[in-house]
Amino acid sequence: MKLLIFLALIYFGFRMLKSGLQRTGHIKNNARKKAGYGGVAGEIDDVMVQDPFCKVYFPKRDAYHLKYGGTDLYFCSEECKNKFVESKK
Ligand SMILES: [Zn+2]
Structure with missing residues (x-):
């Protein structure tokens, strides 16, 4: 009980x-x-995509898109996108 x-x-x-x-x-x-x-x-x-910077999965419709070296990349936030670009410099 x-x-x-x-x-x-x-x-x-x-x-x-x-x-x-x-x-x-x-x-x-x-x-x-x-x-x-x-x-x-x-x-x-929803199509789930992975953020290549922070490795989080999220819906593609919320993604921040970046074309990098002929590949389409999707980020969870503008911040991750910018950090990824910074890390590739
Ligand atoms: Zn992220």
Whole structure:
């Protein structure tokens, strides 16, 4: 019986955490990463690409594109793109 209450608390805690994440718009990229593990329907049509600088996977539609040496590269942020270019100099 104690275990049941414990599980219920975890369940509601998790639900509150999830809805909290959805409300905070400024951590959009972090929420997306978490959604990727949970497998949220509606996001599965996204093409996932890897940031060659920080090695993070993210949806291609959010990418910062760079054509480098005839290859298309996709970055999670402008910052990563700039750092990558800097590191190649
Ligand atoms: Zn990055």
